[in-house]
Amino acid sequence: MIPRLRNRSAMLPASGVFFEIINHGVPLHVLDAVKEAAHRFFGLPYEERNKYWAGNSxxxxxxxxxxxVPQAEAALEWKDxxxxxxxxxxxxxxxLWPPVCRDEVVDYVESAKSVIRKLLEVLLEGLKVKQIDKAREYTLMxxxxxxxxxxxxxxxxDFTAGVRPHSDISALTVLLQDDNGGLYVRATQNDSWIHVLxxxxxxxxxxxxxxxIMSNDxxxxIEHRVPPMEAKTVSVPIFVNPGPDAVFSPLPEVLESGExxxxxxxxxxDYFKYFFSKKHDGKKTMDFARI
Incomplete structure (x- = not known):
């Protein structure tokens, strides 16, 4: 997977698409287990789930x-x-995490660390970054x-959404879907929505x-959304975020020619707080960082 991606690193992300990877090194039993863990948690009685609501946890x-962002939405998104x-x-x-799912969550994120780092290395090679040192590792993940x-x-x-259109504020997002899918991405050519099967x-x-932002565009x-689902559906994203106090901007390697x-x-x-201070509205969060 990684050698083929390395050859196409300048093409895939810049073309404005999501991409799916297989043979990534995360065991299938780990992926299945974390999806099953999600179903177990949301199948718990309300009293058990309520222990983890914001304010109760x-x-x-x-x-x-x-x-x-419930405080900014006229109609709540149809999800938990x-x-x-x-x-x-x-x-x-x-x-202190829920016993019915905590082991599976940790196994999933730990198993994905290697492929996440390899993906970031390949993408940063396309920006003339030779290696990800400790400081950049913190800024990226x-x-x-x-x-x-x-x-x-x-x-x-007709009266709500699963998740409204938005782009993620992460460096990368690694998403595991179940068999129902539900993820739609906005095409860059004609603004149509494409179902990621x-x-x-x-x-x-x-x-x-x-x-x-770090690549200076x-x-x-890419904008994506999830419509209201006809069947019970789970998905498990890993948001590969900077450290809370990490400062990011266009990379020096990108700007070295005078750009x-x-x-x-x-x-x-600050970027995180701004994202969660308003309802999802496409890519408008990026205005917070624009010069």
């Missing part, structure tokens, strides 16, 4: 939520999600988040806003 490293912060420091709270996404059957799909054992790779994050930066320096925690 004993640790802020795991929280159960519904819409991403359990969010795990998975940096080494966050993993110290592991004993210092605070990963894993979400167990649950989309119940929606009886009135699930492939057994595959991971969907999505360039996030952080890489678009050579790589592009002007399109974005200012931004602290990731």
């Amino acid at each position: 004993l640790t802020d490293t795991v929280t159960l939520k519904t819409s991403f 999600y359990l969010s795990f912060r998975c940096s080494p420091r966050d993993l110290e709270s592991f004993p 210092g605070s990963p988040i894993v979400n167990l996404m649950y989309y119940p059957h929606c009886p009135n799909p 699930p492939i057994n054992g595959a991971l969907v790779i999505n360039i996030g806003d952080i890489l678009q 050579r790589y592009k994050s 002007q930066p399109l974005y200012k320096e931004v602290v990731f925690s």
Whole structure:
């Protein structure tokens, strides 16, 4: 997988598409187990799930939520999600995580670390970055988040959405879909929506806003959405995020020929807070970083 991607690293992300990878090194039993764990958690009685709602959870490293920004939405998105912060420091709270899914979440994120790093190395090679040192590793992948996404059957799909159109604020997003799929991406040529059909054992790779900014628009994050689902559906994204206090901007290697930066320096925690202060609205979050 990686050698073939290496040969196409300048073409795939810049063309504005998601791509799916197989033979990525994450065992199939790990992928199946984390999907099953998502179903187990959301099948718990309300009283058990309620222990992890934001405000109830004993640790802020795991929280159960519904819409991403409920205070800014006229109609809530038709989903629930359990969010795990998975940096080494966050993993110290592991004993406080739900027993029905915590082992599977950790196995998934740990198993994916190798392919995530290889993908970032290939993409940064296309930006003339020779190696990812400790500082850049923190800027690219210092605070990963894993979400167990649950989309119940929606009886009135005309009045809501699963997830509204947006681009991710990560460097990369690695998405595991179940057999129902549901992910749609916006085509860059004609603004139509393309259904990303699930492939057994595959991971969907999505360039996030952080890489678009660091590449000075050579790589592009793409809008995507999930409609209300007819059948109970789960998906499990890993958001490969910078550390909270990491500062990002166009890379020096990108600007070394005199190219002007399109974005200012931004602290990731500020970008994160801005994203969650408003409803999803395409790629408008990026205006926060534009010069």
